[in-house]
Amino acid sequence: DLMSDDQSSLPRALQDKYVLTRRIGTGVCGEVRLAFERSTCRKFAVKIINKKNFQSEGTATRNAETEIEILQRVDHPCLIKTEDFYQTEDSYYIVLELMEGGELFHRVKSQQQLDEGVAKLYFYQMLCAVQYLHRNGIIHRDLKPENVLLSSSEDECLIKVTDFNQSRILEEAALMRTLCGTPSYLAPEVFTHASSTGYGLAVDAWSLGVLLFVCLSGYAPFHESFGERSVTEQIIHGEFTMVPSKWRRVSNQAKDVVRKLLVVDPKLRMTVDEALQHPWLQDQPMLQTAHRLMKPAGRGDEDDEDDAPSAAVSTEAEPSSAGSLN
Numbered sequence: 001d002l003m004s005d006d007q008s009s010l011p012r013a014l015q016d017k018y019v020l021t022r023r024i025g026t027g028v029c030g031e032v033r034l035a036f037e038r039s040t041c042r043k044f045a046v047k048i049i050n051k052k053n054f055q056s057e058g059t060a061t062r063n064a065e066t067e068i069e070i071l072q073r074v075d076h077p078c079l080i081k082t083e084d085f086y087q088t089e090d091s092y093y094i095v096l097e098l099m100e101g102g103e104l105f106h107r108v109k110s111q112q113q114l115d116e117g118v119a120k121l122y123f124y125q126m127l128c129a130v131q132y133l134h135r136n137g138i139i140h141r142d143l144k145p146e147n148v149l150l151s152s153s154e155d156e157c158l159i160k161v162t163d164f165n166q167s168r169i170l171e172e173a174a175l176m177r178t179l180c181g182t183p184s185y186l187a188p189e190v191f192t193h194a195s196s197t198g199y200g201l202a203v204d205a206w207s208l209g210v211l212l213f214v215c216l217s218g219y220a221p222f223h224e225s226f227g228e229r230s231v232t233e234q235i236i237h238g239e240f241t242m243v244p245s246k247w248r249r250v251s252n253q254a255k256d257v258v259r260k261l262l263v264v265d266p267k268l269r270m271t272v273d274e275a276l277q278h279p280w281l282q283d284q285p286m287l288q289t290a291h292r293l294m295k296p297a298g299r300g301d302e303d304d305e306d307d308a309p310s311a312a313v314s315t316e317a318e319p320s321s322a323g324s325l326n
């Protein structure tokens with residue numbers, strides 16, 4: 001456990017500022033531990049990425065640094081904020097906001113399936129988070145229930161998307177520079193790739209479709225236990241089954257959103273913007289709840305604004321960044 005020798009493997013600067021305690025999450029690239037900031041006793045999640053877990057040194061560095069730079073630039077109520085970053089020769093330590101409700105994965109598992117209204121509230125927030133990423137030219141590329149965190153054990157709670165290490169910032173600038181030069185030597189795919197950049201964003205729309213399917217039904221649309229086809233085959237053919245017993249109480253509008261996202265051809269797949277305009281999400285009570293949850297803490301009632309800031313009011317420390325995205 002961390003109270004014995006493990007603490008010594010932590011960066012000194014990290015130990016000076018935080019006390020790391022129990023493990024609260026595990027990922028393919030490492031683990032997540034609950035941490036307390038010594039000076040304020042505020043709670044955080046510290047994600048420990050073991051560099052050796054990546055197939056090659058180069059990838060490790062690129063993935064983690066891409067993740068760090070992205071984490072420090074994003075600023076949206078439904079995206080996890082980075083507080084701090086440390087590294088040793090064999091690990092990265094990312095200090096992140098703590099989400100007391102844990103992973104969406106465990107919530108769906110423990111409840112078999114979510115009520116449609118709860119699934120809609122969570123899905124709307126995921127759409128807002130991904131729309132923000134896409135507007136800033138970022139593809140998440142690894143959206144799944146383990147990467148969606150809940151702020152509390154309440155059904156009606158804020159959700160945040162995390163785990164950007166598969167993310168890619170579209171190299172628009174590099175592509176624009178290429179297209180400004182003389183085109184005569186450029187291969188055709190450089191031009192068609194320009195349009196396929198748009199398709200890149202569509203991968204997240206597909207994953208959101210899978211996420212919504214799982215939230216509404218409690219089981220995965222593409223799974224090795226269904227029929228003889230492999231999961232990959234099922235995905236490539238967009239073959240999923242809505243088991244009647246699990247989908248009986250789900251509205252046709254909700255099913256329509258799933259069907260329009262789980263479309264094989266990225267050109268025909270519904271985009272995140274289109275999903276936000278879908279009738280299923282034009283639900284005023286849900287939107288009101290979502291916007292209340294997404295408002296920054298302490299902005300509920302303007303009258304409190306001029307109260308002297310009490311020690312209890314946690315001031316959101318903005319991660320140091322060259323400049324946040326819009």
Ligand SMILES: C/C(=N\O)c1ccc(O)cc1O
Nearest residue numbers: 024025045096097098099102
């Ligand atoms: C990665 C992360 N927060 O950023 C986290 C991961 C697992 C968990 O149970 C709670 C958490 O806050």
